[in-house]
Amino acid sequence: MSRAPAPRPVVLCFGLGTLCAMGFAAAYVLDLSTPVLGAVLGGSLTLIALALAVWSHRIDQEEPDYVEERAIGPTSSEQFEHFRQALTESPVPRSGFLWGMFGLSVTTLGAALLFPLRSLLPSMSEVPDEVLSESAFSQGRRLMTEELQPVKPDDLEVGGYLTVFPDGSDPRQDVGATLLIRVSPDQLQLPADRTNWAVDGVVAYSKLCTHAGCPVGLYADQPAQLLCPCHHSVFNVLDGAKPMQGPASHPLPQLPLALDGDGNLVANGPFSGPVGAAWWGYRA
């Protein structure tokens, strides 16, 4: 290839790219903002890219189209036969039985090596189905706020709501997160067997959506509905949190409420069902 003079735009872009790179170093030293850092570093990369693009364009102008034969294709049947013979005509007796035993041992080994996967669940006595079916609340357990305070019905305004947890649990981690919602008692239309589950219009439902487990945190007071921000399931607070819209297919588990001697809200039994999403072994 003849030595042509360096094309000016390429030189210019490389030069500016170098300047921008120095600019990035300077911006770093001066502790400038993220957009400035991004502008100089991105500018440097863009200019180098542009220089290379123009350069390659110049090279292409000198270049013809090239053709290359495609060297791939099936091997000739003769060669393939050689290969097949070399593979199978080994000094080892061609015993299907031995290969079968080899397969059996390796398969068993593979299956045996799956067992340590059980260690991924550290507790050896934990059975997922039982853990999921277990209620975080039991008879008499107090409902505590995030600040670990007990709750009285009057702590809530009519129309207000509050997230509470089983006494003694870690609010950050617990699946027992429960929504306390206060409505006017005459509005409630709880199922016949749950009429005594509310205290002064305060009802309690699991906060975990029964569709995919998201916290159903969006409470609209006037229609008294809970909306899940993840997949937009809507639950009716007044009639036992039955799903009204969206993909959720079973109600939020309800917690029967009662008052203890100090007038604090306590659970009057377990949740009406497993909290969170269903699984194949789920029993309502």
Next chain:
Amino acid sequence: MSGRTRRSWVVRSLGLLAVIGAALWLTTTLRAGSAVAGAGTAYSPSRAGDTNLGQHVFLRDCAWCHGIQAQGTSRGPDLRSAGPAYVDFMLKTGRMPLLEPDATTEPHTQKYDAATIAALVQYVGEQLGSGEPLPQLSAGDITSGRTVFLASCAACHSSSGTGTILQDGTRVPQLYDTPSEQIAEAVRVGPGEMPPFGAKTLDDQELNDVVSYVQQLGPQQVEGGHPLDQYGPIAESLLAFLIPLPLLVIIILLLGRRAPRKESEE
């Protein structure tokens, strides 16, 4: 030929940069319609209002729907238990008065001056009825406010305060630029579909804290370039489809094509 090609390359490169610039500019201007809880007007405390003025304006503008004793009619609710905080909130955010009787209460520009609002607050909130008083705010702790906000407000207003939607298609308002007093009033009275948070679920100090934190939301949270409305993955994914991927496709459209061989000149 070669000169033209060279020039067209420069033009194309500049064009590319222009596309990047224009796209970024577009995202700045094309923000999804954002309703703002407060109308952004400067807050002036509505204290010690003139009762006569209040009565006058109430009978002139409000009694049509709310009744002369604020007892409510078929057109508007009973305001006797509304209280000053509620009245102040509705007027300051322009949700009231309605221009049409059957219009929906949506945030608007404030329609009365500060003195009139103060007068109405006193007349309706304190003379005709009673209820949640105007909040008395003081300095709050933003760390505690952030905790309260994430626990109690983020589910509807978004962690970023940008707001989201309700199932009926209405907008949970964006909280940026909302004066502290209106935030506090809304927390206490729970306007519209918002649940109220009484002093026992959120004590006065926590209210101060969360109001202080809300004042930190919005532009102050932006560190890394355009905020994309702080709307999260929906906006980010949309941007990914609109800018980098098309841009890179344009780049390979230009790069992948062979330059015509420079032989005509020789």
Next chain:
Amino acid sequence: MRARRANRVLRLADERLGYASVARKTMAKIFPDHWSFMLGEIALYSFMFLVATGIYLVLFFDPSSHLTTYDGSYAPMHGKEVSSAYASTVSISFDVRAGLLVRQAHHWAAHIFVGAIVLHLCRIFFTGMFRKPRELNWTVGVTLLILAIFNGFAGYSLPDDLLSGTGLHIFFSIAEGTPFIGDWLAFLVFGGNFPGDVIIERLYALHILIVPALIAILITVHMAVLIRQKHSHFSGPGRSDANVVGSRMWPSYAIRSLSLMFFVSAVCVLLGGFAQINPIWVWGDFSSPQITAPSVADWYVGWIEGALRLFPPMEPHLLGFTIPNQFWAGVLLPLVTFAALYLWPWIDRRLTHDYGTHHLTGRPRESPGRVAIGVAALTFYGVCLVAMSEETLVQWTHAPVADIRNTLRVVVIVLPFVTGFIAHRIARALRDSGAGGLLLLSKADWRRAREVRRAGKAPPIPPSEPPTEEESPEAPAPGEPLDEEGRPLTESPAWVHPGGRIPE
């Protein structure tokens, strides 16, 4: 002088490695000149960018669920107890100089990586280049797509923030929806019931080591098969199944490709600087009962999210088992999607009865049926993504969520048929009329296409006929057909212009 020194280094290395002849052949490798062949390169370079920025981030990130007291410069979190993973990500964003730029560029690069893979996959699909002999490389590519999606999700979940924590909860619930073993699967992955205290650590190992290593290995396999089979190329004068026509790797293509590498990095860095992505300090630290709204994931898993939103409520109990609602959209849909992608070369073969070997890239129009299926599938996933963005639609239309959702439920089923049908008709008209391209398709072309079909004539552009085995040229050893200049050694290159250019 400089040239002589460089020469000596090359010579020294060759004395030890004897690489010159291999390098010579490599430099003469031919790359076809068409933009669509660079889509995969965008993916490759964004992966390299991800590795480079990822290495930087690893140095500052503390992948631990253990609580620590935040004492960095982000004021609203002073003195707050948060997980080390979250605290260190906030520190990367506020206290590591240039850390936020790198973090954001890394996240944008992930969008570009998966996006480029999808575009590349579309190119291969619509041009039929998954056909024999490239079925294996197609399955490698699909595996790379799955790994890229998974690693994107894993990386997105690492900061232990409120938004991604919700995503993990959905992931847990989807895992629970796996038939029969779901509860065990979810518990094994999370080390117990959600959230557990090991998931960040486990995702970290996957995100920074295991999955990237697998991706790197599979990219190597992908490239090795490509080099062995050589590029496909569009048909044209002098182009056949038995050759490749294009630019040499050295000097032209390498520099072009290097330019693309810089462009890809530039786009990632510029976005990282100018568009704030995933502001985890705003979303807040993860806490199981808390949530932000809207709570959705990045688009490459967002289509599952959208499908979850659209699937109608139902949870039948059968033979003592419950079929959880999230099973359909969360488990079955991805399984069907990726199974269909894996098996597509064999499905396509059944449908088209095309069992031949192909090295000439087909134009999409050559198979209107395939175009229809591809466009219909893209429409389906597109509508799922729209469902993921339901909030935006509701905000614009002020329509109740239920109305939007019910509309989308219909659209997601009907629209793929409509777009597929339209795409089929357009592809057929293009094929039968021989029009230059989609935008050049005129009314006259439609008419001509109809006439051609009515006359029952063969389409003007016949689908490339694979050479039968007897006809296929004797395979020369690699590199042989090139002379000293790297030019083809064909005796009389009738179709190669003396200047190397192929005449029109």
